Amino acid sequence: MPINSASIRNDFPILARTVHGKPLVYLDNAATTQKPRQVIDAIQGYYSRYNANVHRGLHALSEEATEAYEAARARTAAFIHAPSERGIVFTRNATEALNLMSYAWARRRLKAGDEILLTEMEHHSNLVPWQLAAKDTSATLRFLPVTDDGRLDLSALGTMLTPRTKLVSVTLMSNVLGTINPVREIADAARRAGALMVVDGAQGVSHLPVDVTELGCDALAFSAHKMLGPTGVGILYAREELLESMDPFLGGGEMISDVQLTTSTWNDVPWKFEAGTPNIGGVIAFGEALAYLERLGMAQVRRHEQALCAYALERLAETPGVTVYGPPGAEDRGGVISFNIDGLHPHDVGTIFDGEGVAIRAGHHCAKPLMRRLGVAATARASFYVYNTREDVDRFLAAIEATKAFFFRSGRSPSPKPVG
Amino acid sequence: MMKPQERRSHSSDQHPRGGIPSEPVPQGRGGASRGIEELNELYREVILDHFKSPARRGELPQAQVRASGNNPLCGDELGIDLEFDGGRVVRARFHGKGCAISQAAASMLAAQLEGKTLEEIVRLIGALKALMRGEDPPEELDLGDLEALAGVRKFPVRVKCAALSWNVVEQGLSEYQSRVGT
Numbered sequence: 270m271p272i273n274s275a276s277i278r279n280d281f282p283i284l285a286r287t288v289h290g291k292p293l294v295y296l297d298n299a300a301t302t303q304k305p306r307q308v309i310d311a312i313q314g315y316y317s318r319y320n321a322n323v324h325r326g327l328h329a330l331s332e333e334a335t336e337a338y339e340a341a342r343a344r345t346a347a348f349i350h351a352p353s354e355r356g357i358v359f360t361r362n363a364t365e366a367l368n369l370m371s372y373a374w375a376r377r378r379l380k381a382g383d384e385i386l387l388t389e390m391e392h393h394s395n396l397v398p399w400q401l402a403a404k405d406t407s408a409t410l411r412f413l414p415v416t417d418d419g420r421l422d423l424s425a426l427g428t429m430l431t432p433r434t435k436l437v438s439v440t441l442m443s444n445v446l447g448t449i450n451p452v453r454e455i456a457d458a459a460r461r462a463g464a465l466m467v468v469d470g471a472q473g474v475s476h477l478p479v480d481v482t483e484l485g486c487d488a489l490a491f492s493a494h495k496m497l498g499p500t501g502v503g504i505l506y507a508r509e510e511l512l513e514s515m516d517p518f519l520g521g522g523e524m525i526s527d528v529q530l531t532t533s534t535w536n537d538v539p540w541k542f543e544a545g546t547p548n549i550g551g552v553i554a555f556g557e558a559l560a561y562l563e564r565l566g567m568a569q570v571r572r573h574e575q576a577l578c579a580y581a582l583e584r585l586a587e588t589p590g591v592t593v594y595g596p597p598g599a600e601d602r603g604g605v606i607s608f609n610i611d612g613l614h615p616h617d618v619g620t621i622f623d624g625e626g627v628a629i630r631a632g633h634h635c636a637k638p639l640m641r642r643l644g645v646a647a648t649a650r651a652s653f654y655v656y657n658t659r660e661d662v663d664r665f666l667a668a669i670e671a672t673k674a675f676f677f678r679s680g681r682s683p684s685p686k687p688v689g
Numbered sequence: 690m691m692k693p694q695e696r697r698s699h700s701s702d703q704h705p706r707g708g709i710p711s712e713p714v715p716q717g718r719g720g721a722s723r724g725i726e727e728l729n730e731l732y733r734e735v736i737l738d739h740f741k742s743p744a745r746r747g748e749l750p751q752a753q754v755r756a757s758g759n760n761p762l763c764g765d766e767l768g769i770d771l772e773f774d775g776g777r778v779v780r781a782r783f784h785g786k787g788c789a790i791s792q793a794a795a796s797m798l799a800a801q802l803e804g805k806t807l808e809e810i811v812r813l814i815g816a817l818k819a820l821m822r823g824e825d826p827p828e829e830l831d832l833g834d835l836e837a838l839a840g841v842r843k844f845p846v847r848v849k850c851a852a853l854s855w856n857v858v859e860q861g862l863s864e865y866q867s868r869v870g871t
Contacts (some may be wrong), residue, residue, distance in 0.1 A: 428741040522818075614762060616788035617732075620844065624728055640764065646786040647764050675728065676737070 272573040274658045280305040280561075281656055291626030294664045299444050299472060299605050299652035300630050301494045305561055308497055313556040316453075323524060323549055324540070326541040336465035338540075338549055341526040341556030342539075348559045349489065350480040351506050358505040358512070358539040363471040364394040366490035366505035367438070369542060371398035371523050373518040379435055381407035386429055386437045386464070388413040388421055389642050392444050393635040395469040395490075399438060409437070413455075415642050421453065430462040432627075437464050441473025441484075445634045445650065446595030447578070447605030449477065458486030465511075471495055475652075476603045478573060479566040485688030487511055490678055498555035498560060501548045512538040519544040561654075570655055577653045581606055581662045588669060594643055596620075604653035610669065613676055615649035627664055672677055693793035724827060731847070732789065739793035743801060747782040753869075756861025757785075760853055765791045769857050771802060778802045778810070783854070790850040797834040798854045809861065814855045821848050848854065 278284050281303045286293050295303060315337070319328035323338045327351040339354075346354040360366045375385070389412050403410050411429050412420045421439075432435070442449050452468055459466040468486040471480060475496035481489055487681040488511065493502035517524055519536055531546035535541045562570065579599035585591055585608065586648050594607040610618055619631035630650045633640045640646065651665055749755070749770035757768035763786030773781040781799035785792070798817075802810060816826035817835060823842055826832055841851050 614786075614788035614792075616765075616847070616850065617790070619730070620847065621728065622723075632762070635762065646766070675725075676732070 270566075270569065272569050272655055274656050277565075277656050280307065281322070282306060282309070284656060288626040288628070289624055289669040294627040294661045295660065296651040296653065296657065296665060297628045297630050298657075299495070299634075299650065300451075300550055300652040301500065302475070302497050303656065303663050304499065304558070305497055307500075307557045307561055308499065308554045312499060312513070312550050315553050320550070320598060321331055322546055334549055334553075337553045337556070338547070340593075341552045341559075344556045344559045345504055346506075348479075348563065349506055350476065351484070353509055355538050356506050356509045356512060357409035358507070358542040359514045359552050359572065360503040360505055360542075361501055362494075362503035363490045363549070364503070364651055365400075365468065365493035366503045367394055367467070368398045369437075369518045370488055370490070370507070370663070371402045373515045373542070374398065374465065375402035375408075375436055376405050378514060380404075381404040382430065382433060383408040383435045384411055384433045385409070386413065386434050386459075388439055388450075389415040390419070390421070390446065390448065390636065390639045391438075391440055391471065392471065393637070395438055395440060399436075409433075412638075414438075418597060418633070419448050419643075420601070421450055421455075423451065425530040426455065426458050430458050430460065430464065434459070434462050434464040436467065437467065438467040440469040441479070442476060442603045442605075443468075443595070443636075443639075444472050444605065445607050445636045445648065447472075447595055447602030447607075447652075449473070449601060449603060452483050453483065457474040460485065468509065472603060472605070476570050481506055491554040493551065493558065499548075499551040502555050503552040503566050505542070509538060512542065517541055517544070521545045523547075538615060570605075571603075573655060574653050574657075575599045577657055577659065577662055578602065578604045578606065580659060581651070581653075581665065584662070584666050588666065590673060591669060594645075594648060604657075605650065606652070607648040607650045608647065609648055610672060613672065615647045617676070618649045620674050621675050624669045625664070625671055626670040627668045629665075690740060690807055708833075724860075727840075727843060733837040733840055735797075735834050735837045736751060736789060736793040736840075739796040743783075743792065743796035745796055748784050749782050752780070752782075754861040754865045756828055756857045756864065758789070758853060758857040758860060760787075760849055763850070763851055765850065767791060767853050767857050769795065769799065769854065769861060771861065772857070776806050778805055787853070788845050788847075788850050789858075791853050793871040794835075794838060794851040794856040797837070798858065799850050801833050801835055802858070807866070808860065810858065814859060817855050818852075821852060 283303050317328045319333040321334045323335040326329060342357045343354045345357045375535045376482060385403060385408055387399060399410060410649055413429060414425055415420050438451060439450055441452050456466040466486045467488045470486060470489045470491040474491035488507040489505050494500040524536050524541050524544040526536050582599055585593050589613040596602045609615060615631035619629055622629050632647050634650060729752050752770040754771035754773045759766045767785035771778050781802040783795040783799050787843045816830050820826050820839060821842060838851050841847050
């Protein structure tokens with residue numbers, strides 16, 4: 270069933286508020302999404318009815334909490350079609366999930382001369398952890414280039430992937446350009462080269478139907494708060510055998526089997542990688558977020574965002590003085606549109622948008638190398654989710670006109686110099 | 690380098706009211722709407738003039754002070770070059786990329802620095818920081834066009850855009866002083 274945003278909006282209390290006297294139009298979903306009442310209620314329900322630590326107590330509250338926590342793990346596995354919930358590790362965020370792979374796998378397996386293949390469009394969280402691993406192991410980083418229209422240049426794949434390549438890590442969907450990358454093709458090539466395939470799904474899993482077997486990845490990192498869930502919960506999926514072959518990332522309670530004064534043995538996967546008390550309430554609420562998205566259907570989520578994106582791109586193409594970055598068509602991109610208004614810096618654009626009640630992101634989007642590749646210092650970015658409507662897109666377009674009118678109105682210099 | 694009280698006002702402004710959404714729905718900025726007057730106050734004509742036609746954009750490769758910095762959060766980049774002669778700045782130039790506020794602030798600051806001694810610059814920067822905290826600068830101190838930055842105070846998120854220029858100058862001067870041993 271197609272998504273009915275008008276009725277979905279009733280589930281999101283925050284969408285009823287105003288900003289600077291105007292109804293909120295929230296278009297910063299690539300940064301974080303809003304939360305439905307069901308998720309907020311789940312957090313409140315945990316703390317008001319069965320708050321207890323997991324995997325420890327012999328009392329009823331702890332049993333209930335453990336059951337709900339592990340049910341969320343099973344739901345997470347089903348959501349990405351993972352073969353088993355034992356491949357699902359809960360972390361603080363997607364960044365920590367990628368760092369887990371960097372610390373517990375890359376740093377212990379790589380040596381001088383080995384190569385890590387990344388791309389020029391990665392978020393800093395899929396770049397810096399590998400820089401740290403490369404520094405410690407004297408491995409070399411290589412980068413798949415980005416074309417002028419914001420896609421990966423796969424023609425370089427043949428020369429970039431060599432027997433020295435031990436790990437490939439690629440984003441499923443660019444947080445700046447929305448580009449949906451051909452991860453399966455890259456994963457197949459990585460496997461032929463004998464390299465481990467890691468996918469940054471912080472955007473992709475929130476906006477696209479994802480099946481880890483179809484993706485062909487060994488590991489996938491994503492984030493609860495970018496898909497209706499609370500902050501403070503990240504997810505690392507990895508093949509069970511891969512997790513078993515890895516030593517722990519963090520040490521402490523929960524992750525052990527036995528502890529002597531000088532040595533310890535490890536708990537089974539995935540708990541081996543969940544040291545300390547996890548974000549129990551957050552994980553349980555994330556389970557509710559997944560249930561919400563399952564009811565909508567991820568194929569419908571994708572269809573809805575693609576339609577909004579197509580409408581916005583079409584109207585933007587008719588709007589003079591606006592540069593849009595990334596693939597030209599909505600079929601190749603998720604619901605993310607990076608743009609600049611000629612002669613204006615995106616921060617100034619963002620301030621006027623805020624005055625109009627339209628929340629967008631402005632800046633480098635934690636992807637400074639991609640900004641340099643695009644030849645800009647920063648961009649403004651609008652990103653959509655299930656509760657956005659065509660009216661939101663219209664308010665967004667009106668905010669562009671309001672911004673131009675504000676800076677270029679008569680009495681103010683009509684011919685600004687381009688910036689960036 | 691934000692003062693704690695600046696940070697507090699920053700976060701309280703971004704999140705007008707904490708906690709679970711309740712009725713009535715929170716209004717931004719204590720119920721006041723951000724009107725065109727407030728935006729005009731932020732982007733005063735003189736700021737837009739400096740942004741669009743900066744008189745001192747450029748570099749001084751031979752200058753004694755060549756400082757640069759950036760705002761890691763927004764990516765704004767700024768370099769400021771100061772040429773000294775007889776203990777006073779004789780020429781100031783800036784270069785970089787950034788928003789109207791950061792670039793205009795640099796342009797206005799460069800203009801004010803020319804003719805000033807180190808001590809006068811330190812006093813000026815102190816007054817600008819006070820201005821951003823909502824205090825009135827000392828009457829005897831002429832801020833020139835920089836006075837237009839008073840409107841930035843109502844936009845705590847943008848204070849760092851203006852502050853980039855004097856932070857860069859401060860850093861450049863301290864490096865200069867440790868180099869020449871004054």
